[in-house]
Amino acid sequence: MLNNMTITIKEEIYKGLPASKGISIGKPFVYKSESPAYIPTDGDIDIEKEIIDYEQAIEQSKKELHKIYKLAKEKLDEKSLLIFEAHLQFLDDDVLHTQVRKRISQEKKSAYVVFDAEIKYIEQQLLLSNDDYIRERVADIEDVKHRVLRNMIKKKLFSKIDENSIVIARNLTPADTILFSNRNLLGFATDIGGTNSHVAIIARSLNVPAVVGMNDISIHISQDDYIIIDGYKGLVIKNPSGRTVTKYKNLILKYEEYEKTLSEVEKVPSRTKDGKDIKLTVNLEFNKEIDYILTHAGCGVGLYRTEHMFLESGEFPTEEEQYKQYRLIADRLYPEDAIIRTFDIGGDKILPESQKEANPFLGWRGIRICLDKPDIFRAQLRALLRASNFGNIKIMFPMITTIDEVRKIKVYVDEMKHELREKNIPFNQNIELGIMVEVPSVVFMPDLFAREVDFFSIGTNDLTQYILAADRDSSFVSELYQWLDPAVLRAIDIIIKSAERNKIGLNVCGEMAGDPLSSLLLIGMGVNELSVETTSFLRTKRLITLLKYDEAKKVAAKALTMNSVSEVKELLERSYNKIIKKIY
C-alpha cells in the first residue's frame, strides 16, 4: 500500500482580553511562577556551589519572612502569629538542612532537586496522618518550600529567558512582571487577569502586546511552539500558517508607519482646534521612560507609583534610596511637575498565602498600611520633602476613604516639615498635597475633602471597580467592569464640579485617561489635565489637536444623560470616528 503522508501542523487560535496593543511573532517562554519550573544545570553538579546556593536561598527566605512577620505582627491574632513562627522554624530546622546537605554531596544532585524531594517526602508523611489539621498544614510547608525554591531559582531563571520571547504564564505577580520588565521581551499572555491587571499596565508601559484572561493558554502553549500575539484583538495564534504570518508582518509594518506619523505632534502644543489647552502628562513606571519623556513628550509626570521600588526588592526601600529616586525624577523633569504617589501596596503583596485576606481590595492597602506603619510613612514623607528642593514635586495619597485619614496625613507631613526645618534641611515649604479619588466615600462628600487638599486625582481603575463592585482582575466580571458605565461617569462629573467649585487642581490618571474614546469624553466633561501611559502620549495628544472642545462638550453632555454603557460607547465611537480613521 502506498502511503502518501504530509504532516500539517494545524494553526490554533486562542482568544482572551486585549490588554496592551501591538503584535509580536516569536518563541514562547512558558513561565510557572507558583511552582517554578526546574531548570536543569548543565553538566556536572558543583557540590560546593549547590550547598552555598541552598544556604543563600534559606537565608534570603528567612530575611523575607522576618520582614513580613514584623510588618504584620500587630495585625494578626496570636494563632496566626504562631503559624508564622512555624514557617520561620522550618527554615531554622537544622535536621532538615543537614539532611539536604548530606543528600546533595552523596547523590550529586542539585540543591533544588534534593530540597524539593525532601519536602515532598515530609509532606507525604504528614498526609498519612488521620488528623485533618495536620494534613492541612501541608499548605504551610508548601508555602515555605515555594519561597525557598523561588529564591534558589530566581537569578538562574531570569538569566535563562531568551530576550526575544513572548512570556506565557498562568498568572504573573507584580514582582514577576517587574523582573521581566528589565528584559526586552516581546509580549505577555496570561490565563488570569483583567485588562487592568498589573501585567497589563506594565506591558503597556513597555510598549509590548499583552493578552490576559485566556483561561488556559499556559497549558496549550509549549516551549517549542511558534506563536503570534495580537494585542489589538486579544489573540494568541499557535503554529500560524505562512499566510497568517505574512498577514501579521504586513500589519506590523502598517503600525510602524502609523507610529511615525504620530511623531508629527511631538513639537505641537497640546491644544484643541478651538484653542483650549489640555495639560497632558504621563504615568511614569520605569526610569528608562524618563529619556523618552524628555526627548518625545516634554511633559510632566501625573503619576509615579512608588510601590515599584517595593515590588522590585520585596521590601520597603530606605529613606536614602527613596530620596535618590525622587530627586532624580524631580531634577530631570524640572521645570515640569512630578506627582509622586505614596506606597499603594495591598496586603496581598506583603502577606504570605496563609494570611491573605479574603478580599484584599477591601482590605489592608494603600494609605491604610502607611498610617498603620508610621516609620515607613515618615521615611517616605521625609524623602519626598527633601527631594522637593530639586524640582516640582507634588505628593499624592492613595485609597483615601475618610476625612480623618487626610487630617492624620497632614499631621505627619507637618511633623516631618518641622523636623527638616530643625535640621536646616531645605525643602519646598508649599509642597502641594492631593488625594486619589477612587473610593466612593469621597464621591459622596467631595467638597469636604476638597477643602482639605490642593488637588484631586481621579483613579478611574479603582473608582470603577469600587462603584460597580466588579474586581478589575477578574475575567468573569470584565463585562461589568466598564469605566464608561453611566454610574462611573456621574461620579466623575461630581468630582470635576467639586474641584471647580473649590478651585483646586484636578487630573485623571487612570487607564481611562489614555483610552481614546474616553479621553474625548473626559475633555468634554471639563477635565483639563490627563495623565496617560507614555505609550499613549502621542496618540492622545494627536486626538486633542484634532478635536474641538465645543463639540466634545456637547458629546459629554449627551453621554451624561444616557443610561447604559452600550449607548455611551456607541455615541463615543461615532464621534471618534468622525475625527480619526481606524486602521485595524
Added chain:
Amino acid sequence: MNKAGMHTRPASLLVKIASRFKADFYIIKDGFQINGKSIIGVMSLAAEYGSTVTLTFDGPDESKAAAEITKFFEEGFGEL
C-alpha cells in the same frame, strides 16, 4: 496526647522549648525516632490524641530539659 494532637502550634512551642537546652532530645513513636528540635520532624510525628510516645534526653542539662518538656506534655501543650 492532648485532644488536639500534635499541631503546628504545639509543635512550634515544643521545638522552641527544646531548643533552649543543650541536651539532645528525641521522641520515639512506633519505633521511629525523631529529633525533638526539628519542627518538621515533630510535625511528621503526626501524633494524635491518645498515642503513646517515649522521650529521651542526653546532654549536660538533660534533667532540666526532661522536667520542663515532660511538664509541657502533661499540661497538654499549653492548650488546655
